[in-house]
Every structure is written in structure tokens, then in C-alpha cells.
Amino acid sequence: MREPVQRDISRIVSQVxxxxxxxxxxxxxxxxxxCRLGVALGLDSVEISLSASSMVITTITHQHCxxxxxxxxxxxxxxxxxxxxxxxxxMTEKALLDRHSVKxxxxxxxxxxxxxxxxxxxxxxSCASFSRLAGGDFPVFFITFVASFFGMLVRQEVAHRxxxxxxxxxxxxxxxxxxSSFGAMQEIGNQPYLAMASSVxxxxxxxxxxxxxxxxxxxxxxxxxxxxVMASLLSLATCLGIVAAxxxxxxxxxx
Numbered sequence: 001m002r003e004p005v006q007r008d009i010s011r012i013v014s015q016v017x018x019x020x021x022x023x024x025x026x027x028x029x030x031x032x033x034x035c036r037l038g039v040a041l042g043l044d045s046v047e048i049s050l051s052a053s054s055m056v057i058t059t060i061t062h063q064h065c066x067x068x069x070x071x072x073x074x075x076x077x078x079x080x081x082x083x084x085x086x087x088x089x090x091m092t093e094k095a096l097l098d099r100h101s102v103k104x105x106x107x108x109x110x111x112x113x114x115x116x117x118x119x120x121x122x123x124x125x126s127c128a129s130f131s132r133l134a135g136g137d138f139p140v141f142f143i144t145f146v147a148s149f150f151g152m153l154v155r156q157e158v159a160h161r162x163x164x165x166x167x168x169x170x171x172x173x174x175x176x177x178x179x180s181s182f183g184a185m186q187e188i189g190n191q192p193y194l195a196m197a198s199s200v201x202x203x204x205x206x207x208x209x210x211x212x213x214x215x216x217x218x219x220x221x222x223x224x225x226x227x228x229v230m231a232s233l234l235s236l237a238t239c240l241g242i243v244a245a246x247x248x249x250x251x252x253x254x255x
Contacts, residue, residue, distance in 0.1 A: 037092060
């Protein structure tokens with residue numbers, strides 16, 4: 001293999017790894033896909049080193065090494081991107097795609113997202129359902145839905161303006177708790193404090209926590225610790241937003 005070809009494949013592999021890491025894939029999956037794609041495109045092997053916000057990839061063919069580093073800023077969890085990259089990998093391994101076809105498919109790949117209003121409605125319904133399961137009546141269900149719906153709209157708007165995720169979670173928790181505390185002030189429903197507890201469940205960083213545990217179990221301890229710390233900071237920011245709203249309204253019932 002000529003060096004320009006190896007260099008081109010190295011760029012493809014690093015782009016794939018970067019996209020996977022940016023959109024929430026676990027470390028083991030990132031490593032496996034990069035290695036398999038490199039071998040499918042004709043390399044002898046691929047070595048990869050991951051950190052919380054960057055990656056270093058070395059491609060090897062006929063004892064000739066090319067090393068490249070990439071920054072991987074967070075782009076938000078998007079399973080569509082991860083799934084499409086897995087499809088590209090499988091097609092490459094079956095010799096249905098060459099490196100030029102892979103580059104074209106990667107260039108067309110975009111992190112499509114659901115309509116923001118649909119997301120806000122479904123998040124509101126999910127949080128309201130939790131309040132119902134916890135024993136709340138329909139007025140509590142309604143208050144929880146309204147608080148979660150507008151909280152999610154705030155979260156989307158803050159994210160659209162590229163604020164730090166910690167600031168985003170804090171502001172969202174503050175607004176959501178502020179709205180849901182209205183039910184406790186007016187004593188709406190049989191258990192109005194359930195609305196305050198249920199409406200902020202959308203801010204639980206479940207995916208990062210699952211990835212953190214998965215990374216540590218599978219041997220990527222540094223990545224797991226980094227993701228665990230970030231998830232913990234997001235939880236802390238959420239708590240600060242909740243406490244700030246409760247301090248403003250004077251409603252401390254469910255703490």
C-alpha cells in the first residue's frame with residue numbers, strides 16, 4: 001500500500017472515531033469499529049487511544065505507521081449517527097464499499113434530530129407519567145406535563161445558543177422547578193409536591209452514567225471516570241437549579 005493511500009484511510013478511520021465519540025458511543029464500540037474499518041480498507045492494524053475530549057489513532061501497514069490526533073467536542077447523543085456508521089462498516093467488510101464510497105457516505109451523514117415540539121411533548125408526557133405512577137392525580141399529571149414541557153423548550157433553546165451543558169442543566173432545572181412549584185403553592189392535586197419531583201426527571205444523565213460504567217467494566221477506566229465525573233457535575237448543576245428555585249419560592253416540601 002502506498003503512503004498516500006494509507007494516509008487517506010487514516011483520515012477516514014479518524015473521522016469515524018471522532019464522529020462516534022462526539023455522539024455518545026461507548027469506548028469499546030469506538031475502538032472496535034475503528035479497528036475493523038481500518039482492516040476492511042486494507043490496513044494491517046489500527047491502534048487507538050481515547051480520552052474524554054480527544055483521540056489518537058495510529059494505522060499500521062507493512063510496518064509503516066501513521067499517527068493522527070483529533071479533538072472530539074461533544075455534539076450531543078445521537079444514535080442515528082452511530083447506527084449509520086455501523087452499517088457503513090458492515091458494507092465495507094462485505095466489500096460493497098471502497099474507501100471512496102465510505103468517504104462519500106460519511107460526508108452525507110448528518111445528525112438529524114426529531115422536531116423540537118414533538119420532543120418537548122413526549123418528554124412532558126413521560127415525566128407526567130412518572131408522577132401518575134407515583135400516585136398523583138390528573139391535576140398533578142397536568143402540572144408536571146406543563147413544567148416538563150416548558151423546561152424542555154428552555155433546555156433546547158439554551159443548547160441551541162451553545163451554552164455550557166452545566167449552565168444548561170442548571171437553568172432548565174431552575175425554570176422547571178419554578179413552574180412546578182406553582183401547584184404546591186396553590187395546593188393543586190392530591191400530592192402537589194410530586195410534580196416538583198417528577199418534572200426534573202428529564203435531567204437525569206442516564207446515558208452518560210451507563211456509558212461510564214460500561215467503559216470501566218470493559219477496561220477503559222480513564223474514559224469511564226471522565227464520563228462519570230461529567231455526569232456527576234450535570235447532576236450537581238441540576239441540584240443547584242432546583243435548590244435556587246425552591247429558595248426563591250420558599251417551597252421545600254419534598255426535600
